[in-house]
Structures are given as structure tokens and as C-alpha cells.
Amino acid sequence: MVTPLPNCTTVEQRAVVLCLWSEGIKRSEIYRRMLSQYCENCTAQRNTYKVVGKFKRGRTTPDHINQSDQPSTSQTDDHRAEVYSLIEENRRIIVHETASNVSIFYGSAFAIVHYNLGYPRVCARRIP
Missing domain, CATH: 1.10.10 (Arc Repressor Mutant, subunit A)
Incomplete structure (x- = not known):
């Protein structure tokens, strides 16, 4: 049994x-x-x-393995400082503009703004 x-x-x-x-x-x-x-x-x-x-396919351990073995190259201290200065200059800047100004992807810019810098809302859409 x-x-x-x-x-x-x-x-x-x-x-x-x-x-x-x-x-x-x-x-x-x-x-x-x-x-x-x-x-x-x-x-x-x-x-x-x-x-x-x-x-x-070759996995050898039952433990959880991170999907990415490489560290993020776009979420550096330099990029965080640059994004912070852009936000301080213009509080109405949107994440897309921040990403293009810093030359990083949108997702990385979003992560820096929302998770690293702690800004839940940088620019809210104005409703007439």
C-alpha cells in the first residue's frame, strides 16, 4: 500500500x-x-x-535555475543616474522617452523607473 x-x-x-x-x-x-x-x-x-x-535536453539538477545566467547590462548605476536626472528635469516625461534618451529598451527603462527608483507614476495621462 x-x-x-x-x-x-x-x-x-x-x-x-x-x-x-x-x-x-x-x-x-x-x-x-x-x-x-x-x-x-x-x-x-x-x-x-x-x-x-x-x-x-541536458538539465542535470532538480533545483530551480534562473532563466537568464547573464546579468542585466542595461540596468547599471550609470543608467539609473541618467534616468533619475531626466525625471528630475521633466516630471512629465514618459517611460518611452526615457528609454530613447538613455538608449535602452523600454522594459529596462520601465524597471529602472518603477522598481529601482520607486516612481510608481512618472507621468499620468491627462484626461480632458
């Missing part, structure tokens, strides 16, 4: 997938075994299949 595990993390479940996959078990069988073991706490079937696919 299988005793279901009430508490488990996704890392533990990925470790189980890695162990079973390394034994040559098919992904459908891996999911069936995990479902009987973890019951309602089991990850979805598609997530189990995705994890098996990642291991097939």
Missing part, C-alpha cells in the same frame, strides 16, 4: 522525476507513479512532461 505524502515541494517532485527518468521509465509511467504517491499535491501532467523534456 502506498502512503501518500501530504507535503512536498516542486524541487522534491523534480528529484523524483530525475530519479525515475534516469532509470529509463517513460514519462506517462512517471506521472502515474507520482500521482499515486502525491495525490492532489502532484504537479500537473504537462509540468511533469516538461521536466522530463528538460532532463532529456
Whole structure:
């Protein structure tokens, strides 16, 4: 009789997938075994299949891996200072103009303005 595990993390479940996959078990069988073991706490079937696919493509650890291994090159102290000075000069500047003036992408400028500098609203749209 299988005793279901009430508490488990996704890392533990990925470790189980890695162990079973390394034994040559098919992904459908891996999911069936995990479902009987973890019951309602089991990850979805598609997530189990995705994890098996990642291991097939060369992933070696069940731990969470950051999507980007490279640091952000556009969110530097120089760019933060430049964006800050632009905002101080003109409080009605929009993020798109800030990005083009500093020569960085919109998403990086948005992150600098909203998350790094802490300005939730730089320029609100005027409603007549």
C-alpha cells in the first residue's frame, strides 16, 4: 500500500522525476507513479512532461535555475543616474522617452523607473 505524502515541494517532485527518468521509465509511467504517491499535491501532467523534456535536453539538477545566467547590462548605476536626472528635469516625461534618451529598451527603462527608483507614476495621462 502506498502512503501518500501530504507535503512536498516542486524541487522534491523534480528529484523524483530525475530519479525515475534516469532509470529509463517513460514519462506517462512517471506521472502515474507520482500521482499515486502525491495525490492532489502532484504537479500537473504537462509540468511533469516538461521536466522530463528538460532532463532529456541536458538539465542535470532538480533545483530551480534562473532563466537568464547573464546579468542585466542595461540596468547599471550609470543608467539609473541618467534616468533619475531626466525625471528630475521633466516630471512629465514618459517611460518611452526615457528609454530613447538613455538608449535602452523600454522594459529596462520601465524597471529602472518603477522598481529601482520607486516612481510608481512618472507621468499620468491627462484626461480632458
